[in-house]
Amino acid sequence: MDKFSSERRSWVMSRVKSKHTKPELVVRRIVFGMGYRYRLHDKKLQGRPDLVFPGRKKVIFVNGCFWHGHLGCRYGQLPKTRVSFWEEKIQRNRARDIRNIATLEADGWRVLTVWQCELKNSEILASKLNEFIERR
Structure with a gap:
């Protein structure tokens, strides 16, 4: 049984964001701190990736x-x-x-998915992000 009424549950769910979420902001802060620059939520790309590195043809979904x-x-x-x-x-x-990933890869983009649970260890995450961005 849900602890909220259906009206309250509807209100709670309406507050769930799709962009600029806390996990996304953590990843953005790490990537920016490593000196990389990126674009956000490019509408021209399939799935509107959270971080886009146009010159490297790489995207990150959080x-x-x-x-x-x-x-x-x-x-x-x-x-x-x-x-x-x-x-x-x-x-x-x-x-x-x-x-979305298949379409991006077919168009020549490299894709990385970062899961919310991976944010627990920022050192490992930073290493993973750096390796992905730097890899040719």
Whole structure:
């Protein structure tokens, strides 16, 4: 049973952002601190990647573990209520992510997905980001 009324739950869910989220801001701060410059949410690219490095033809998506169904992650677990609704929603999000990445890669872009749970260790994340951006 949900602890909120349906009206309250609707209001709470309406406050969930898709851009400039806390995980995205953490990744942006790390990348900027390493001296890299980027564009945000390029509307011309499939899926509007969170960070775009046009000169390097690289993009980074910062995904929430719950919303994008991170497999094997404790944050990616489905709620206990309305299970079929959430399964369908998360599956649609995953399918969309796969299509977006495939389209970008077909157009010659290199893609990195950073998961919300990876933000726990900033040193490992910084190393991963630096390796991705610098790799040819």
